[in-house]
Amino acid sequence: MKENISVGLLGLGVVGSGVIQIINNHQEELVHQLGCSVSVGRVLVRDLEKARKKDIDPAVLTTSATDVIDDPNIDVIVEVMGGIEETRQYILKAFENGKHVITANKDLIALHGPELEDAAGKNNCDLYYEASVGGGIPLLRTLSDGLVSDRINQVMGIVNGTTNYIMTKMDKEGMPYDTALKQAQELGFAEADPTSDVEGLDAARKMVILARLAFLTDFDLEDVEVRGISNIALSDLEYGQKLGYVMKLIGFASFENEQVEVSVQPTFLAESHPLAGVENEFNAVYVNGEAVGETMFYGPGAGSLPTATAVMSDVVAVIKNMRLGVNGRRFIKPRFKKQLTPPTHSYSQYYVRLHVKDEVGAFANISQLFNEIGISFEKILQTPRKQQQELAEIILVTHKTSLDKFQKALGELENLNVVETVKSYYRVEGEIAQ
Amino acid sequence: MKENISVGLLGLGVVGSGVIQIINNHQEELVHQLGCSVSVGRVLVRDLEKARKKDIDPAVLTTSATDVIDDPNIDVIVEVMGGIEETRQYILKAFENGKHVITANKDLIALHGPELEDAAGKNNCDLYYEASVGGGIPLLRTLSDGLVSDRINQVMGIVNGTTNYIMTKMDKEGMPYDTALKQAQELGFAEADPTSDVEGLDAARKMVILARLAFLTDFDLEDVEVRGISNIALSDLEYGQKLGYVMKLIGFASFENEQVEVSVQPTFLAESHPLAGVENEFNAVYVNGEAVGETMFYGPGAGSLPTATAVMSDVVAVIKNMRLGVNGRRFIKPRFKKQLTPPTHSYSQYYVRLHVKDEVGAFANISQLFNEIGISFEKILQTPRKQQQELAEIILVTHKTSLDKFQKALGELENLNVVETVKSYYRVEGEIAQ
Numbered sequence: 001m002k003e004n005i006s007v008g009l010l011g012l013g014v015v016g017s018g019v020i021q022i023i024n025n026h027q028e029e030l031v032h033q034l035g036c037s038v039s040v041g042r043v044l045v046r047d048l049e050k051a052r053k054k055d056i057d058p059a060v061l062t063t064s065a066t067d068v069i070d071d072p073n074i075d076v077i078v079e080v081m082g083g084i085e086e087t088r089q090y091i092l093k094a095f096e097n098g099k100h101v102i103t104a105n106k107d108l109i110a111l112h113g114p115e116l117e118d119a120a121g122k123n124n125c126d127l128y129y130e131a132s133v134g135g136g137i138p139l140l141r142t143l144s145d146g147l148v149s150d151r152i153n154q155v156m157g158i159v160n161g162t163t164n165y166i167m168t169k170m171d172k173e174g175m176p177y178d179t180a181l182k183q184a185q186e187l188g189f190a191e192a193d194p195t196s197d198v199e200g201l202d203a204a205r206k207m208v209i210l211a212r213l214a215f216l217t218d219f220d221l222e223d224v225e226v227r228g229i230s231n232i233a234l235s236d237l238e239y240g241q242k243l244g245y246v247m248k249l250i251g252f253a254s255f256e257n258e259q260v261e262v263s264v265q266p267t268f269l270a271e272s273h274p275l276a277g278v279e280n281e282f283n284a285v286y287v288n289g290e291a292v293g294e295t296m297f298y299g300p301g302a303g304s305l306p307t308a309t310a311v312m313s314d315v316v317a318v319i320k321n322m323r324l325g326v327n328g329r330r331f332i333k334p335r336f337k338k339q340l341t342p343p344t345h346s347y348s349q350y351y352v353r354l355h356v357k358d359e360v361g362a363f364a365n366i367s368q369l370f371n372e373i374g375i376s377f378e379k380i381l382q383t384p385r386k387q388q389q390e391l392a393e394i395i396l397v398t399h400k401t402s403l404d405k406f407q408k409a410l411g412e413l414e415n416l417n418v419v420e421t422v423k424s425y426y427r428v429e430g431e432i433a434q
Numbered sequence: 435m436k437e438n439i440s441v442g443l444l445g446l447g448v449v450g451s452g453v454i455q456i457i458n459n460h461q462e463e464l465v466h467q468l469g470c471s472v473s474v475g476r477v478l479v480r481d482l483e484k485a486r487k488k489d490i491d492p493a494v495l496t497t498s499a500t501d502v503i504d505d506p507n508i509d510v511i512v513e514v515m516g517g518i519e520e521t522r523q524y525i526l527k528a529f530e531n532g533k534h535v536i537t538a539n540k541d542l543i544a545l546h547g548p549e550l551e552d553a554a555g556k557n558n559c560d561l562y563y564e565a566s567v568g569g570g571i572p573l574l575r576t577l578s579d580g581l582v583s584d585r586i587n588q589v590m591g592i593v594n595g596t597t598n599y600i601m602t603k604m605d606k607e608g609m610p611y612d613t614a615l616k617q618a619q620e621l622g623f624a625e626a627d628p629t630s631d632v633e634g635l636d637a638a639r640k641m642v643i644l645a646r647l648a649f650l651t652d653f654d655l656e657d658v659e660v661r662g663i664s665n666i667a668l669s670d671l672e673y674g675q676k677l678g679y680v681m682k683l684i685g686f687a688s689f690e691n692e693q694v695e696v697s698v699q700p701t702f703l704a705e706s707h708p709l710a711g712v713e714n715e716f717n718a719v720y721v722n723g724e725a726v727g728e729t730m731f732y733g734p735g736a737g738s739l740p741t742a743t744a745v746m747s748d749v750v751a752v753i754k755n756m757r758l759g760v761n762g763r764r765f766i767k768p769r770f771k772k773q774l775t776p777p778t779h780s781y782s783q784y785y786v787r788l789h790v791k792d793e794v795g796a797f798a799n800i801s802q803l804f805n806e807i808g809i810s811f812e813k814i815l816q817t818p819r820k821q822q823q824e825l826a827e828i829i830l831v832t833h834k835t836s837l838d839k840f841q842k843a844l845g846e847l848e849n850l851n852v853v854e855t856v857k858s859y860y861r862v863e864g865e866i867a868q
Contacts, residue, residue: 136729137729149750292734293737
């Protein structure tokens, strides 16, 4: 049995540097747990000059990916370079060379996870990606191991720290969206181009990974319904507060009758919901299992060291598998064919804010419309008409209804004479039935 | 390789019945995950008549423990009968017979964990006890696997659902302790004799198990400082609210410079602390790792099916180990000799409520006393003197100080002329430095 396992890194950004730092600082623990030492054999970098300034042996640095992927002394590849197509090729080549791969690359896994899992399995290699969702929170392993004797029927999460930071600022301090985004950028929580975060795409990728794992089913990124946070009005957050809700960008995945539904959208949560108190850049994922009931996992969703910790937990798992000679058992073995939940079977509560002409019978017209479609209200809030305006504002929170009925109602509201505009509508997750 | 693994149960209470229910309902998933089926071979019960009424094949029932422990067809023993000495003997015998053991028995593990782990290891058997702490929350596995490349320096938890239910009722509804306890008993959250829960002993046992695992160190139950909740005054909860705190029964374990400290005591948490919002019978454990930072795990701390889920996750782990031929690697390998944190190095904030004579200079005397010991205040609340009373009430919240200094201050306060009584004092966990 080898006395040392050599790890190759593709990329030396903040996560890569964190991985090296943990390997160096935790040698004693690693030997204790694994019975062998772990070292960094080769590191692919973009810029040798820049990399030499880091606390790392310059002899291991290279600008050629093949130096890492083809090195016969390297057993485990840690991919922290990001990117899709080139990275995919590198990883496929690594599997051909019999190397195990750990990646933090959610975009790659969301898009090409099944293909890469197949390639890993064919070469008796491991592919792990704990760091791709929820940073330092050990979510994927918990879902695949801990809840193995349960059926998971719902996963709801705050899986993007950038948007949670922005929404916390908007909700708690009444800060406008643009200011909050700017502040997040200054603090390094948001990228210069924040599109992927604020439009919900980053969260959608993570939810695809979670849904595949939690429900053991195939699922593709294009099947996710996505709405971002860039159009949220502060007034909706205020009305939400009056009604006892907090708004969060929620990734929602449910599995019922072997049908899957995944969405990412701003959602009003009852203040008592365990996710409602998750603030700033923190992430949390709420899991509902048939037997276990409600559980929630909370932690830093990003950051150099937390993410590096997740990568290292995968490194440890791979090396344990190597020592046991059991690599190549897939992290996810899909059990169910993909079947999407039709809108007739997707149930939720909804919040709708309307601008309504201040006429006698206006509200009666609206409630008749909902009544005819078969939707009833849990809460109604009519705000005083603003001075010199002829419009009143009405906020409705429906009882649980199907998505198709709700969409029908939205369409008909726009055509209703007394309704000036449907200003906004959001999904609502109310009280949890205990 | 065996096509079926036979499990023997010691005990058929609510958890045992839950285990059988999961095995029956999840056969397909178990085969998918393990490549073999799982069946219930033999079940030790107290009362055959009563057991026959349950949904279980009467042929497997027995009132003799040796029928289960000595059955050569049984590979895995699930101990859900409770108790200490007799149970310990059964488990030791099971190991001698080469059987793996899963237990939900926190009392047994807190008292005899190290001895049982040794016996398991010597016989190449597994001993798992995920269900002993935090019910359905996969805590132990997460600590031992997920955070393996990190150093955990703090574990804080709400690990007793009974007391959390009572304290939630007291805090949220102003319900007196006795009424809340009675309600908890009526709902089945508290035992007829609630001593072990309300005096903090149950939580202490769980914290011992968590501390051993998180810090890889030896630790004994008698080293835990324990205070229960039965003497908490509603007025302290109200003052706490005014100061921005919520009181919880907190198990606290820290590891610094290879020194361990474990306590269970009612503690004021800042409202923003992730544990502050954990209500009713729910449990949550907050873990601080050097690299990962803050993480929290939340879920049902008890209940038939959640606990049975945790037991089943152990059953799956044991069977996976069997198929890999790697049983007998200990769950905990202690790395550090036990060294207790001395009171000079145990730091915290404290809340103190004093009844003080309403004299000129009273507060000056008190603050001089603290000042001389080297303790400063973060918050001071002086309540208006009650009519016709000569006593004023002063609430102090100290900055972080060592336990020995705080104990010195408490002692001297009692001797101070202007202080009538030290009505109460509690540990405070303030804002988390971000």
